[in-house]
Amino acid sequence: MTAGHLLAAGQGESTGASVAFWLLAVISVLAGLGMILARRAVHCAVLLAVVMLSLAILYAVAGAPFLAFVQIIVYTGAVLMLFLFVLMIVGVSSKDSLRETIAGQRLAAGVAAIAFLVLLSLVIGHAAIGPAAPAVPRYGVSNLRGIAVLIFTRYVFPFEVTAALLITAALGAMVLAHRERTTPKPTQQELSRQRIAGAHPSPLPGPGVYARHNAVDFPALLPDGSPSALSVSPIIAQRASESEGGLPAPPLPPGNGGSAAAENGKSAGPDDDAGRESAGAAPATTGQAGTEPGEARS
Amino acid sequence: MTPSHFVALAVVLFVIGAVGVLVRRNAMVIFMCVELMLNAVNLAFVAFARQHGNLDGQVIAFFVMVVAAAEVVVGLAILMAIFRARRSASVDEANLLKY
Numbered sequence: 274m275t276a277g278h279l280l281a282a283g284q285g286e287s288t289g290a291s292v293a294f295w296l297l298a299v300i301s302v303l304a305g306l307g308m309i310l311a312r313r314a315v316h317c318a319v320l321l322a323v324v325m326l327s328l329a330i331l332y333a334v335a336g337a338p339f340l341a342f343v344q345i346i347v348y349t350g351a352v353l354m355l356f357l358f359v360l361m362i363v364g365v366s367s368k369d370s371l372r373e374t375i376a377g378q379r380l381a382a383g384v385a386a387i388a389f390l391v392l393l394s395l396v397i398g399h400a401a402i403g404p405a406a407p408a409v410p411r412y413g414v415s416n417l418r419g420i421a422v423l424i425f426t427r428y429v430f431p432f433e434v435t436a437a438l439l440i441t442a443a444l445g446a447m448v449l450a451h452r453e454r455t456t457p458k459p460t461q462q463e464l465s466r467q468r469i470a471g472a473h474p475s476p477l478p479g480p481g482v483y484a485r486h487n488a489v490d491f492p493a494l495l496p497d498g499s500p501s502a503l504s505v506s507p508i509i510a511q512r513a514s515e516s517e518g519g520l521p522a523p524p525l526p527p528g529n530g531g532s533a534a535a536e537n538g539k540s541a542g543p544d545d546d547a548g549r550e551s552a553g554a555a556p557a558t559t560g561q562a563g564t565e566p567g568e569a570r571s
Numbered sequence: 572m573t574p575s576h577f578v579a580l581a582v583v584l585f586v587i588g589a590v591g592v593l594v595r596r597n598a599m600v601i602f603m604c605v606e607l608m609l610n611a612v613n614l615a616f617v618a619f620a621r622q623h624g625n626l627d628g629q630v631i632a633f634f635v636m637v638v639a640a641a642e643v644v645v646g647l648a649i650l651m652a653i654f655r656a657r658r659s660a661s662v663d664e665a666n667l668l669k670y
Contacts, residue, residue, distance in 0.1 A: 298580045305587040305607060314599045314660075321603045324584070328610050335577060335621045337629050340613075340636075347636055352606065352643050359647045360599060363660045374596070374663050382593035386586050393582045397575060419626045420633070428630050435637045442641035449648035452655065 290334050297334075301327040314363075318356050325349045339417045478504040577618030584611035598650050598660050602643065609639045 304323040311317050325348045333341040373379060424432050459467070468474060478493045478501055493504035502510075584607060591604030613632040620628025650660065657664050 294576060298576075301580070302583055302587070305584055308600075308603065308607065309587060309591045309594065314597055314603075317600050317603050321607065324607060325610060328614055331577070331580075331614060332617050335574075335617050337617045337620070337632075340617060340629055340632055343633060343636060344613075347640055348606075348610070352640055355643060355647060356599065356603065359651060362651065363599065363654050379594055382590055385593065386590040389589065390582065390586045393586070394579075397578055397582060416626070416629075420630055423626055423630045424633075427627075428634075431634055435634060438638065438641050442644045446644045446648040449645070450651050 293330065293334050297327040297331050301331075314360055315357075318353060318360060321356075322349055322353050325353065337416065339420050480504045480506070480509075574618040574622035577621070578615050581611045581615040581618065584608075584614070596661050596663055598653070598662050598665075601662065602646055602650070606639065606643065609635060 301324045304320045304327070308317045308320040308324070311320060325344060329341045329344040329349070332338075332344055480489045480491055480493055490505060490509050492500035492502060495501050588604045588606075588608035588611060591607065592601050595601055595604065613635055616628040616632040616635070618628075620626060620632075653665050654660055659665075
């Protein structure tokens with residue numbers, strides 16, 4: 274690509290498109306690198322969303338507004354949300370192990386990647402990819418109409434095959450993700466018996482209901498003023514201890530809760546006032562606690 | 572900003588995705604890297620469509636998106652089945668065809 278090409282292209286394209294291209298190229302490459310380097314799968318998913326959104330804007334810059342919207346709706350909206358759903362089931366905090374299972378695999382992968390990059394760069398450098406063709410009427414406003422004409426005339430058979438593919442994929446997903454019930458479903462009577470026979474016939478205390486704070490990671494205060502470890506879900510307690518590297522279910526002193534309430538814009542009043550205020554926002558968590566009657570939280 | 576710029580960006584993104592597939596051990600992340608590679612190829616398709624001034628490349632990119640969506644659906648369902656059996660999403664754990 275010569276400077277003449279660049280000049281010719283620069284005259285044809287608006288500077289806004291160039292600015293958008295360079296900005297989004299840098300953002301998408303950085304996000305892609307972060308995707309490889311991030312250990313948590315959730316971070317990878319978020320960074321992939323960044324890449325996909327930048328690519329959507331790049332499609333719009335390159336004269337494909339229909340594909341830009343399809344990219345946002347299908348990829349960022351559907352595919353990535355599916356990824357996040359499965360990620361929530363598999364485990365949000367699932368991390369990659371840093372242990373190499375095959376010796377020298379990362380080094381080999383790096384060398385192969387660099388070789389591949391050099392190869393593709395040489396191919397592109399040698400191919401004479403000229404400047405963009407002059408804008409034809411099919412581009413721009415009537416982009417959607419042009420694509421529709423192509424899909425329903427020249428590409429109508431691949432389009433029908435795509436429909437078959439989608440139906441097959443939906444059926445396959447249902448078959449693969451379906452799980453047969455191996456034990457009979459417990460009846461309501463059995464559930465209530467189990468609840469009465471368990472350690473907690475009543476619903477467990479919700480987090481922070483009786484304290485001055487109604488966050489789910491904040492333990493409720495018992496009548497004697499001590500925090501109740503039962504009121505914090507074990508998953509949240511585990512995450513808190515992971516992130517702080519300290520105690521499970523951090524039993525914070527009451528003074529801490531008061532300062533947090535003051536940050537929320539409430540005056541740090543007497544205990545029972547704030548407790549009544551926060552009790553209104555808590556029934557969701559108490560309801561959740563009530564659905565698992567037999568399990569004692571630890 | 573010519574189509575070759577777009578193709579160069581597509582190459583970089585494709586290589587990043589390929590490295591991710593080679594290096595990462597979590598099956599979810601490997602899937603995401605495959606998606607990144609598919610996106611890079613789509614970008615190349617759009618760039619070449621722009622260069623030639625016709626819409627065929629955009630139609631092909633559209634079909635690639637549909638196929639990628641189907642691939643993700645089936646792949647994630649397989650991943651769920653493996654996770655139920657082995658309680659792990661690591662590709663190192665799934666080293667047996669059965670059990």
